[in-house]
Amino acid sequence: MPELVAIGSIGALITFLLANFNLFIVHKSFSDPKIEILNANLAKMEWYWSMEQGAAVSVEGQDIQSVRDADYQKATRSAFIFGTLMIFLSWLGLLILSIYMISVHKTAKSRIEKKIMSSDLANRNISDAEMIKQLLSQATGVG
Numbered sequence: 001m002p003e004l005v006a007i008g009s010i011g012a013l014i015t016f017l018l019a020n021f022n023l024f025i026v027h028k029s030f031s032d033p034k035i036e037i038l039n040a041n042l043a044k045m046e047w048y049w050s051m052e053q054g055a056a057v058s059v060e061g062q063d064i065q066s067v068r069d070a071d072y073q074k075a076t077r078s079a080f081i082f083g084t085l086m087i088f089l090s091w092l093g094l095l096i097l098s099i100y101m102i103s104v105h106k107t108a109k110s111r112i113e114k115k116i117m118s119s120d121l122a123n124r125n126i127s128d129a130e131m132i133k134q135l136l137s138q139a140t141g142v143g
Contacts, residue, residue, distance in 0.1 A: 007091075008090045009090075011090035011091035011093075011094055012088070012090045014094055015083075015087045015089070015090060015093045015097060016083075016087050018083075018097050018098065018101070019079075019084065019086060019087060020083070022079055022083055022100075023076065023079045023080060023083060025101075025105060026051075026075050029051055030051060030068075030072050034117055034122040035051070035122070037121075038116065038117075038121050038122040039064070039068070040125060041122075041125065041126050041132050042056060042121070042132070043064050044126075044129050044132055045129055045132055046058060046059055046060045046061075047059060047136070048068065050071050051071055051072075052071050052074045052075045052078070054110060054113050055110075055112070055140075056116070056136065056140060082097075082100070112139060115139040115140075116139045116140070119135055119138075119139055120135060121136065121139070
């Protein structure tokens with residue numbers, strides 16, 4: 001019986017470490033230079049790239065910093081809660097969390113998100129609002 005407890009505890013510890021790594025990735029993604037450039041460009045049109053939604057959202061009439069803070073809080077809270085729940089599942093939680101992380105951070109990026117991140121919107125500062133609108137429209141059909 002002590003062996004089962006030890007095996008479960010080791011699984012929970014490894015899941016805890018992976019959950020914290022996931023939280024670190026979520027935290028780090030908000031300071032990604034591409035995201036900062038993208039949001040600086042979108043701000044000129046009163047839009048914001050929501051990391052939680054994986055899409056551009058209108059922030060007309062709102063303070064962009066407060067929208068960013070709310071998006072950050074929501075994304076980190078989600079990662080924290082999901083990771084914490086997985087810790088209690090030990091090895092099964094490790095498997096579920098691993099699959100989740102691979103899908104969210106690697107394979108589940110939408111075509112729009114990939115297109116936006118490889119466009120000039122995320123790679124250089126654009127001063128012309130019309131150019132930003134055109135690039136956003138090309139990538140998302142929004143604008």
